[in-house]
Amino acid sequence: MNVMKPLGKTAAALADTFTELVMERGYNAVSYADLAKRLGIRTASIHYHFPTKSDLGMTVLRRYQDGAFSTLGPLVPGDAQSYRNAFENMLIPVRSLAKMQSSSCLVGVLGAEFASLPDDLKAGVSQFFETQQQFLTRLLDEGRDAGAFAFDGDAEAMAKVIASTLQGAILIKKARGDAHYMDSILDSLNAILMPD
Amino acid sequence: MNVMKPLGKTAAALADTFTELVMERGYNAVSYADLAKRLGIRTASIHYHFPTKSDLGMTVLRRYQDGAFSTLGPLVPGDAQSYRNAFENMLIPVRSLAKMQSSSCLVGVLGAEFASLPDDLKAGVSQFFETQQQFLTRLLDEGRDAGAFAFDGDAEAMAKVIASTLQGAILIKKARGDAHYMDSILDSLNAILMPD
DNA sequence: GTCTATAAGATGATAGAC
């Protein structure tokens, strides 16, 4: 499950560069010409690897999603540490993004441009957020039962708060160009989830 | 202060339509041709009102900012109700956006496309978030002193949490097409600011 | 896999008539 067909060298470089530029500018502001210039090839060569722009978009979205959810580790009911670990693993890419002052979350950027996206990307973005919501809800619900977290109210509502706060903070951080914007955000979320 | 030179009928319609489309699609996905079609005029006529696209962008951003901050009412130190009112007034446009399933915050969308924006828009977007941060910090700080809110930690950190959560939630709501996504978000924020 | 050449359409913008 979650078989991610490995990309060739050029295709991977294209995916990496496209991801990087979209996180800075948005999907509609990155062209095949931009990628060609960066990699020192011609736009026609890009179409060999990714026939359409939406193919490229779907590839980078799948990779991003895979990186976000397949590295969290097992959730073991009753084992508080497994939930703390999964939560901390989930924050690894967030902490990384926090330091990149001109980038924000790929899926957040795509979400902002939602109505202008090709249909397959629309579906992929929706699904990312749904998957994230389901995972976080389970993490918080079972994690609270296991004693890893402590908060009032239902886990689903808290999952929405966590996802929204991180997404919004990453966006505002980029617009303000402040690589330290998220420091206090992460502290605040910790305080909300683990008061004492 | 805050003199907003009134726009003529066509210019206002252009600003309204541009705002609406950008909130759905993003700045780079809305063209003069889109606006011309909507209003039944020619693209050349748009250039009469707004010589460049960035002129139009700045106009809609200023209007949006004015609508967000000039309607909050006075903050009266010691008067808890004035802070509760200002907070609730701040949420009026948020509640309105919450119901529009395919739109998100204009400034959030522009923030997502930040690196691709013309320089004046970049500066305007940065400034919006800075102004919001300053206003919210004061609102929460003085409001807590007045007894309108109750929370731990410093007001600046809480202001970041509030702004980020709302921004992120509005974005995710659009991507999920869920007009009810924000219901629990607003409840959760209330619980965080006014526990008991 | 990468190239040249090219197409067909979109895009932001200007000049000048009405």
Add this chain to the structure above:
DNA sequence: GTCTATCATCTTATAGAC
């Protein structure tokens, strides 16, 4: 204020040679 006409440039994409 709005129009027609026009522009230079960019954008995604294809055909076919190497």
